[in-house]
Amino acid sequence: MPEVSFQERIEIFPRSVKGRYRTIKTSILVLAYSVYFLLPWLRWDREVGPAQAILFDIESRRFYIFDLVVYAQDIFWLAGLLLIAAFLLFFVTGLAGRVFCGYFCFQTLWTDVFVFIERLVQGERNARIKLSQAPWTNQKMFKMGLTHFLWFLVALLTGLSFTLYWGNAPELIVQMVTGKAPFAAYATTFFLTMTTYVMAGLAREQVCTYMCPYARFQAVMFDSDTLIVAYDENRGERENGRQKPKKGLMTSAERDNASVGDCIDCGYCVQVCPTGIDIRNGMQYQCTSCALCIDACNTIMTSIKFPTGLIRYSSEHELKGEKTKRFNAKNIGYAITLIATIVLLVWSVVTRSDIEMLVRQIRQPLSVTLSDGRIQNRYDIKINNKTTKLVKYHISVNGIKNAELDMGRFTEIYLPAEHSVKLIAKVRVSPENVSQSRTKINFVIDSINSEIKHKVIQKNVFYVPEKQLIYKQNGK
Ligand code: SF4
Numbered sequence: 272m273p274e275v276s277f278q279e280r281i282e283i284f285p286r287s288v289k290g291r292y293r294t295i296k297t298s299i300l301v302l303a304y305s306v307y308f309l310l311p312w313l314r315w316d317r318e319v320g321p322a323q324a325i326l327f328d329i330e331s332r333r334f335y336i337f338d339l340v341v342y343a344q345d346i347f348w349l350a351g352l353l354l355i356a357a358f359l360l361f362f363v364t365g366l367a368g369r370v371f372c373g374y375f376c377f378q379t380l381w382t383d384v385f386v387f388i389e390r391l392v393q394g395e396r397n398a399r400i401k402l403s404q405a406p407w408t409n410q411k412m413f414k415m416g417l418t419h420f421l422w423f424l425v426a427l428l429t430g431l432s433f434t435l436y437w438g439n440a441p442e443l444i445v446q447m448v449t450g451k452a453p454f455a456a457y458a459t460t461f462f463l464t465m466t467t468y469v470m471a472g473l474a475r476e477q478v479c480t481y482m483c484p485y486a487r488f489q490a491v492m493f494d495s496d497t498l499i500v501a502y503d504e505n506r507g508e509r510e511n512g513r514q515k516p517k518k519g520l521m522t523s524a525e526r527d528n529a530s531v532g533d534c535i536d537c538g539y540c541v542q543v544c545p546t547g548i549d550i551r552n553g554m555q556y557q558c559t560s561c562a563l564c565i566d567a568c569n570t571i572m573t574s575i576k577f578p579t580g581l582i583r584y585s586s587e588h589e590l591k592g593e594k595t596k597r598f599n600a601k602n603i604g605y606a607i608t609l610i611a612t613i614v615l616l617v618w619s620v621v622t623r624s625d626i627e628m629l630v631r632q633i634r635q636p637l638s639v640t641l642s643d644g645r646i647q648n649r650y651d652i653k654i655n656n657k658t659t660k661l662v663k664y665h666i667s668v669n670g671i672k673n674a675e676l677d678m679g680r681f682t683e684i685y686l687p688a689e690h691s692v693k694l695i696a697k698v699r700v701s702p703e704n705v706s707q708s709r710t711k712i713n714f715v716i717d718s719i720n721s722e723i724k725h726k727v728i729q730k731n732v733f734y735v736p737e738k739q740l741i742y743k744q745n746g747k
């Protein structure tokens with residue numbers, strides 16, 4: 272049996288860096304955190320339903336998203352959303368590589384904050400390395416303890432905020448603190464807290480390198496035109512490789528003359544890398560395209576008055592001096608599919624009827640012959656008022672001559688906002704008015720409020736036993 276061995280984890284202590292991409296990343300992070308943590312607290316005026324802008328109400332099987340109420344039967348929208356997310360990811364990856372990983376992924380955003388806390392408590396990279404190697408003194412215990420305490424606090428807030436999306440936030444938080452919240456709320460908070468703490472605090476780059484499936488399959492979406500973070504090897508190495516600056520090799524022009532690369536081998540690009548790789552070794556699957564090495568190298572290049580861009584966003588074609596074709600057939604295909612899916616979803620949301628009617632024929636018995644010779648079929652009718660107002664409905668049938676609809680005492684239906692009702696309707700038809708055993712019949716529901724005007728038609732069939740068909744008996 273071959274011996275299986277695992278590479279021992281090398282702890283990474285990313286150094287801080289300033290620059291254009293760090294600023295973009297920080298801005299996205301602040302925006303994402305503000306939205307995530309504040310959204311459950313945003314109030315929203317509704318005539319009926321909770322006063323919370325975003326609330327996923329499992330109990331009543333409704334999702335409240337600002338003015339949109341998503342019912343259980345609209346769950347296919349979720350499939351639409353997932354498709355949009357997938358095609359957006361394919362399109363963006365085909366065009367700009369792993370920008371999702373570098374700027375928007377939860378793992379990246381939360382790890383960034385955890386590293387910031389670590390830096391705040393323990394100091395810059397060198398101080399952190401020193402501390403990790405130092406024996407366990409009181410000072411080390413205090414700093415490590417404080418770091419883990421703050422990590423846990425952020426993780427707890429993350430878990431708690433997630434739970435608040437599933438209930439009325441002000442009420443639920445009081446219930447949570449006083450021990451009166453449902454078990455599911457505590458379980459969800461605990462699970463999210465622990466996963467956040469472990470993933471962003473302890474596992475970090477290991478999640479991207481070993482656990483994330485996207486890291487593995489995104490390579491198939493790459494081509495030679497995809498934007499990647501790349502080291503310009505021609506300029507960085509030239510014929511004689513990298514060398515530290517020294518007399519005769521101080522300016523970019525001098526180095527060019529001596530065929531020495533512009534990389535001064537300072538290592539800053541490696542020190543800032545959150546996944547601990549050296550981008551100068553070429554494209555690696557661990558690279559999340561965070562672009563912090565670009566900021567690091569540009570800082571160095573600027574300080575030694577060399578042109579920036581030794582590490583930059585580029586493409587394989589561009590690095591070889593060839594033309595990059597951003598919108599190739601594959602990316603155009605992704606874009607078309609993405610736009611089509613968005614249009615379909617928006618159309619489905621915008622044109623959704625505020626009345627829902629489901630009609631089901633009762634099969635036992637399928638038909639009854641009445642004393643006056645007419646045939647009677649029965650139907651289960653379910654009406655759902657999705658509006659936030661009381662609506663008055665009128666139901667009728669058409670499609671069969673002189674069909675009589677009998678709903679007992681319900682000639683008109685008053686249905687309160689966001690309520691549904693189930694009725695049994697009887698339809699009576701004279702056999703001479705139908706020519707086949709199964710005849711199409713339409714159930715029509717009209718809202719007759721002055722302000723809410725809707726009409727829904729549900730198709731069904733009316734059954735007459737073959738032996739009672741007058742047409743047949745007459746031989747027609
Ligand atoms: S190599 Fe550069 S872009 Fe890639 S993960 Fe490291 S710092 Fe980010």
Ligand code: SF4
Binds near residue numbers: 534567
């Ligand atoms: S930061 Fe730039 S100059 Fe420094 S080692 Fe990296 S590539 Fe070379």
